[in-house]
Amino acid sequence: xxxxKIIEEQMNKLKEAIEQxxxxxxxxxxxxxxxxxxSTTFSRAVDEAVAxxxxxxxxxxxxxxxxxxxxxxxxxxxxxxxxIDCIKLPQGKIVPARYGFYQNRFExxxxxxxxxxxxxxxxxxxxxxxxxxxxxxxxxxxxLYRDFRQFAEEWAYADWHEEQQGYGFYTNSCAQWDYYSxxxxxxxxxxxxxxxxxxxxxxxxxxxxxxxPPAGYRWASAARMKNIQWDTIRQxxxxxxxxxxxKLKEIFQTGNLPQNFYGKCVEDGIQLGEELIxxxxxxxxxxxxxxxxxxxRKYPMPTCNFLDLDGNWEGEAAFGWNSCSQxxxxxxxxxxxxxxxxDVLVVVDCHI
Numbered sequence: 001x002x003x004x005k006i007i008e009e010q011m012n013k014l015k016e017a018i019e020q021x022x023x024x025x026x027x028x029x030x031x032x033x034x035x036x037x038x039s040t041t042f043s044r045a046v047d048e049a050v051a052x053x054x055x056x057x058x059x060x061x062x063x064x065x066x067x068x069x070x071x072x073x074x075x076x077x078x079x080x081x082x083x084i085d086c087i088k089l090p091q092g093k094i095v096p097a098r099y100g101f102y103q104n105r106f107e108x109x110x111x112x113x114x115x116x117x118x119x120x121x122x123x124x125x126x127x128x129x130x131x132x133x134x135x136x137x138x139x140x141x142x143x144l145y146r147d148f149r150q151f152a153e154e155w156a157y158a159d160w161h162e163e164q165q166g167y168g169f170y171t172n173s174c175a176q177w178d179y180y181s182x183x184x185x186x187x188x189x190x191x192x193x194x195x196x197x198x199x200x201x202x203x204x205x206x207x208x209x210x211x212x213p214p215a216g217y218r219w220a221s222a223a224r225m226k227n228i229q230w231d232t233i234r235q236x237x238x239x240x241x242x243x244x245x246x247k248l249k250e251i252f253q254t255g256n257l258p259q260n261f262y263g264k265c266v267e268d269g270i271q272l273g274e275e276l277i278x279x280x281x282x283x284x285x286x287x288x289x290x291x292x293x294x295x296x297r298k299y300p301m302p303t304c305n306f307l308d309l310d311g312n313w314e315g316e317a318a319f320g321w322n323s324c325s326q327x328x329x330x331x332x333x334x335x336x337x338x339x340x341x342x343d344v345l346v347v348v349d350c351h352i
Contacts, residue, residue, distance in 0.1 A: 004040060011035045033203040037182055037221070043200045046222045050182060050346055056311060057176035059352065066172050072158055073166040080151045083138040087113055090132040094144065096155075111135050176305070176313060177350035183221030184349020188213075189301055190220045191229045191236065199223040200346070226341035234300045238292055245287045248278035298333045305350070306335050309343075 014031060018024045024032075038044050056066050085097045085108055097108050107114055107124060113133040118125035145151035152158045158167040187202035188211050200222035204211060213219050214236055217229060251257060252270055263272040270278040278287075294300035305315040314335070316328045339345065 003044070007035055007039050011039070033181075033183075036203050037200055039201070042198045043222070046200050046344060046346060047182065049344075050180075050348060053307060053309070053311070054177065054180060054348070054350075057172070057174055057307075057313060059172060059175040059178040061172050061175075066174065067170040068173055069161065069164050069166075069170055070168045071164065071166045072156075072168040076152050076156055076158060076167055077148065079156070080141050080145075080148050083140050084144075086136040086139040086144070088134040088136055090129070094136060094139065096144065106130060106133070108135055108137075111137065174313070175352070176315075177352050179351045181349050183347055186347055186349055187211075187221060188219050189233075189347045190223055190345065191217045191233050192220045192223045192227045193229065194218055196220075196223065196227045199227065222344055222346040224341065225336075225339050225343050225345055228345065230299055234294050237294050237300060238288065241288055241292050242284065245278075245284050252278055252280070297329060299336045301332075301336070303332065303347075306332060308335065 018028050055061055086094050087097050088094050095102055105116055107116055113130045113135060114124040115127040115130045116124055118127050141151055152167050160167055182200060183202045187204055191213060192199050194216055199220040202219035202221045217232060248270055252265055255265055263270045263277060269276045269280045307313050
């Protein structure tokens, strides 16, 4: 409880600072969201569990249990035995044409050096400086660098790893994310009743005022399966589509396009890009059949990956990146059906 009080005090101080400043910055929003999602013992436990479960898939992990060494030594040795086009500078130094400053300023055309973006019209030209340079095509790397070590470290910027006795790098072959947040850009996925005590609150952005939950419910980014109101979620989305149908029908009938509406009225309905988002003569029932893909789902929840407690990561990539494919729907429904009522389902926004 003491930790809850500390976080509450920090939130109040931040809110007071925002009020005094008269605006909320993006940094303020990030800190408020973070504090809100750590405001209860349950939410902090969820935060720790998510971090532990996701670490094996972290692109930047430093845990040796999840890293493997990619040895580049032989590949670099083969490259060292090859050649590269070079430029001899006026002072006599020979450098690769693809070398730092010279790569951006000069290029080789038909065996001659040209300065890039030269003159008023910014095109390749044989400037005075370019004419003082010579082209050395297929110049051996072994003449450019005194030994393989210098080549590997100065040309390829490769790191020597003593424990591996080779040049290369460590990587996580199972990496799936480089940044994540609980809820994140998808705060309106789970609904729980107002009386629910164990949940991670969702934080809506300032522009999300239209996404208020139904009366008696709240949006959650994590909750126990037994507390998630799946039927209410389905009804909520159906009501959104019903309202959307009414607005589109009115637009088509009157021809009055609202501000910031990018569709256009055509003979067959309302077109947005290449798609008819409203069809002339379409009833509400037919519109819902066409647009409400939740109606075929046991669990109305869009997602592109799921991760279980055993560390098994399953993604829609295995199904052709088609979140509406029946195979992916079946896999997701099977995963959710296998959870117990006490299991906690967490919505995580992963970036990679």
